[in-house]
Amino acid sequence: MARRAHRLADAIARDFVHTLTGSIAELPIGTEGNRLEPGHQFEWYWLVKQAPDLFKPSGLNDSLERTFIFAQEHGVDRKTDGVAASLDENGAIQDATQRIWAQAEYLRALASHTDEAARAALPQQVALFQQRFLRPEGWFEIKAPKGDVARAEIPSTRRITSQPHTTRCRAKAERRRTLFHMVRKPVESWYRPLPAEEICALCGRPIPRSQRDLHHWVPKTKGGKEVAPLHRICHRQIHALFSETELAQRYSTVEALLTDEAVRTFVRWVRSKPNDFYERTRRSGRKG
Ligand SMILES: [Zn+2]
Numbered sequence: 001m002a003r004r005a006h007r008l009a010d011a012i013a014r015d016f017v018h019t020l021t022g023s024i025a026e027l028p029i030g031t032e033g034n035r036l037e038p039g040h041q042f043e044w045y046w047l048v049k050q051a052p053d054l055f056k057p058s059g060l061n062d063s064l065e066r067t068f069i070f071a072q073e074h075g076v077d078r079k080t081d082g083v084a085a086s087l088d089e090n091g092a093i094q095d096a097t098q099r100i101w102a103q104a105e106y107l108r109a110l111a112s113h114t115d116e117a118a119r120a121a122l123p124q125q126v127a128l129f130q131q132r133f134l135r136p137e138g139w140f141e142i143k144a145p146k147g148d149v150a151r152a153e154i155p156s157t158r159r160i161t162s163q164p165h166t167t168r169c170r171a172k173a174e175r176r177r178t179l180f181h182m183v184r185k186p187v188e189s190w191y192r193p194l195p196a197e198e199i200c201a202l203c204g205r206p207i208p209r210s211q212r213d214l215h216h217w218v219p220k221t222k223g224g225k226e227v228a229p230l231h232r233i234c235h236r237q238i239h240a241l242f243s244e245t246e247l248a249q250r251y252s253t254v255e256a257l258l259t260d261e262a263v264r265t266f267v268r269w270v271r272s273k274p275n276d277f278y279e280r281t282r283r284s285g286r287k288g
């Protein structure tokens with residue numbers, strides 16, 4: 001079984017991986033008119049993350065990190081975050097329509113992403129997905145780049161109004177069942193809860209979900225990208241003690257923060273509290 005999977009992964013790496021971008025093409029490399037589908041890149045990204053050891057010998061693990069960046073940069077619309085159907089080998093859009101499955105694969109890739117910042121984008125992307133593709137009675141299969149419904153004749157997209165009531169009900173039940181598989185199943189397979197015991201970088205205690213904040217080590221306004229989960233109370237305390245400039249210039253690591261006596265006093269105090277303890281930040285009067 002594992003050997004067969006290895007052979008298959010090797011064959012894909014050899015014949016379908018586009019060297020420049022790391023993307024897995026739809027047709028063997030060298031075929032004229034080849035295309036790269038961002039949805040498939042995201043699907044592969046997720047798949048390989050599920051069994052990294054299996055794919056390691058093929059080199060796919062490494063190429064897919066590049067693939068994700070390529071697919072996101074060229075295939076995800078900057079304004080709407082809709083995923084385009086296909087790109088050519090230079091990353092130019094070939095088919096700009098957006099399909100629900102590709103959008104779901106994007107969510108899956110984000111959920112399994114190595115980079116915390118990518119995973120942090122997931123809740124917003126789930127909301128966008130719902131807004132763009134789901135509706136009370138079902139879903140839209142394909143959307144045009146501007147968000148209009150495309151290919152309205154597709155059964156899942158079509159509103160059934162002309163059939164007798166019983167047929168209509170049956171069709172509705174049918175659609176709901178399909179929707180269950182289409183939407184619910186991907187949800188189950190891509191959604192992984194956060195690790196149960198996430199540890200606060202400042203105080204070292206586990207963070208309950210309700211108290212989880214993300215702190216930018218260098219404030220976002222100063223161009224910082226790296227984030228870490230902290231207790232809300234720990235997070236508020238840091239911002240009560242230091243201005244954004246101070247954080248950016250002098251206190252952008254835990255070690256640096258802990259050189260400050262007020263931070264150490266706070267950490268000693270908060271460590272004696274229950275993990276979900278929260279009270280309004282005590283003003284230090286030092287911020288300015
Ligand atoms: Zn904490």
Ligand SMILES: [Zn+2]
Nearest residue numbers: 214215216235
């Ligand atoms: Zn912060």
